[in-house]
Amino acid sequence: MGSRAAEQRETARQSAARLEAEGVRNVALTWVDNAGITRVKSVPAQRLTDAAERGVGMSPVFDVFTSDDAITESAHLGGPDGDLRLFPDLDRLTTLAAQPGWAWAPADRYDQLGQPHPACQRLFARRMAERATAAGLDLRMGFETEWVVTRATEDPDVLDYPCLGPAYGMTRVVELSDYLRDVTEALTVQGVDVLQLHPEYAPGQFEVTTAPGDPVRAADDAVLVRETVRAVSARHGLRATFAPAVVAGEVGNGCHLHLSLHRDGTSLHRTPDAAWGLAPDAVAFLGGVLDALPALLAIGCPSPASYLRLLPSHWAGIYQCWGVENREAALRLITGAPDDPDGGHAEVKTFDAAANPYLAVGAVIAAGLHGIETAARLPDPQTGDPGVLGVRERARRGIVRLPATLTEAADRLEKSAPLHEALGEVLHGAVLAVRRAEEAHFADSAPEAIAAATRWRW
Template identity: 60%
Template sequence: MDQGGVPRAGDQSREEARAEARLTAARLSGEGVVALALTWVDNAGIARVKGVPLRRLAEAAVEGVGMSPVFDVFLVDDTITTSRYLGGPDGDLRLFPALDRAVPLAAQPGWAFAPADRYRQDGLPHPACQRRFAARMVERAAERGLSFRAAFETEWIVRRADEDGLPTDGLPTDGPAYGLHRVTDCSDYLRDLLLALEAQGLTVQQIHPEYSAGQFEVSVAARDALGAADDAVLVRATIRGVSARHGLRASFAPAFEPGGVGNGGHLHLSAWREDRNLLAGQALTRDGEAFLAGVLRELPALLALGAPSPASYLRLVPSHWAGCFQCWGVENREAALRLVQGPDEQANVEVKCFDQAANPYLAVGGVIAAGLAGLDAEAVLPEPVQGDPALLPPERQPARLPTGLDETLTAFRASTVLRDALGDVLFEAVAAVRAAENAAYGGQPSGAVIAATRWRY
């Protein structure tokens, strides 16, 4: 904080922040941008926003943009709970845009996207800032000589929208799962999506139809862990924008219809020391094994970050490739942790039990924290599971992960690893939101839960 008491963005001085903002504003203005969407993701997994005119970017970068800390206890339906530390009308925070991540939104002309970090009025980081939490875990790993490459898969389901933009029951395609028919029917839509993502600097690895009717998946290239979470927010915003321009409405909800296969949000992550991928090779390195063992041990608690909605547990069912058993396996799509082998630079672990109700910053930060705890404990993996765990004899079946948010909340509250990593303020805010959403929706029939959440994520 400078002598005037105004918080600064990161380690920059006011002058440095102002200079960077002016350069960013000039760049964005040259691409037709007139407003910047400063985004953060709350503990219910909803991306929230404050917009500023581009002409005010320098002021926003130096002074920040005001917002209430009460957003940390918003629920998915916009009702508000309280936690031990947060809630009520008092207090204020400052949003600072990450200018190095500012990018014009190709499907929303005139607008640009920038993730935001949240600071207190005295210039210190807000202890419940989810993006800063992910950054802290990356920094904690760097102290041990570790870095990460990460990416989130994005699955979504589209339906036709009416003239008011509201979703209907109309399908844009009746093509079969994974079928070329579906790509043919939606070729203009998918082409425009690819063009928009690439225009925003994202490298698309693949795009394809998924299992459910009207469902698609896109994967972008891995990058640093914090950047991967930023990309997850940007990809979804882009899908929404392109969908709207094609008269469609996109849903990223974990469960879209009773009995159906919902949308996953699988996290892929590899851990590196210097130039060596700890998860590569036919035999895991000792540190690679300890990292994965730490994640596996914390999975029941990690679901509070990666599968946080009452709707998440309608997706986490056996024999649906959702990863509902607490086990790992080599290339096993039924295991909660799937070890993906291949060229050394591409080997990674896929956390299959996560979905897109998750705040991606909490998800990636929590996985890193759990893995580091495994390293500290020199944890050891059990034997990998082959085949569908649900078909194994009962005595050989691994433990089921929690089957409801109430079980997950119990595991989360008992996790000293995640409390230490998140800090009391953020930990209690997450727990309060989970408890309130479980109270509101946990006892409702699946159809009611789906109807309440289908178009929120």
């Protein structure tokens, strides 16, 4: 134990010296709360060794913060008492390209005695990833992050878009070529592997897709991508929002989760002669995710604003079905190029960037592993848009609408024994407490008011 502590101390010392040589003066230590807000404590770079050894104090009450910074409470958390320690993950320590003089590291949370905090979302994601590894699975995950950018006007309710080009149009790239170049450069310098960057459907909307990695890294990257886009936007006199609904009734921002399964170096999406190319464990894993989607919505769509985005025929995946390359299915199987043995994977289309990415990856893993344990099956894949089918035809095909409100999704999460077990009593209770508080806060609000109130929270 002593040698490990000494090794950690030496790593921190070397990291602090590197930061000083790079002109870094402050290190942002972040965690993401149950409302999906990235919270932070920062330390001077020369104090990094102390932070790595003893942690940085913070209150456990942040686990019951809502998106508008109100504070609720659960059976285990709430009130002014208690303290935790934030410990930076030095393996992810990153000098920030768009914030001169700053570095970033995600933090894990422990109590004062050095025990893991039971509501730490990042530690939850790691536990679920370790469960997958123990089951012989190599899980790779990655996020597509969408955002809308506007000019930074004095009145944040005035949406002054800096580009006028059409959806997916090259015109938008021409109009904002310097900005998009700087986004790509900043992410690349920070070690984030960008796969794609392109305009999206809504006004001022763009999307960046990053390379898959292990689940915890994927969630870390999601945080780093958002804050990097935000920082680059600010340097260009722009303002970025990742909110699910920027304008009520229009296409919102998603944050789709991609995942692939491998065992012993072999893709489980490339099994010869198997239906859809899926090995039995891949079928069961994806079947478990599909079965759990109504409850998973309370994790991946955590705000009343999320349900303004979940509209039929908007490629948001509002029906509990799956399909091969079907962008209207909640669970989309992507076959990939025929000559790419690792090309196949799946996409959860319902999630948005109000979600805590650590909760998202951990809960999806838990649902998939439960699917393997129970030998879950996939029903027949769906083709076309379920939204254009009549009610009777959807019923005949067994296509069910996913929860249309946060209340309904939270009810499903509350009743989900597998997710309750995976999250644990403290984290499960905190998530539900925050969801119930968000429901109550916006219970009498019109869609336009919900969108306006949450537009700049993420």
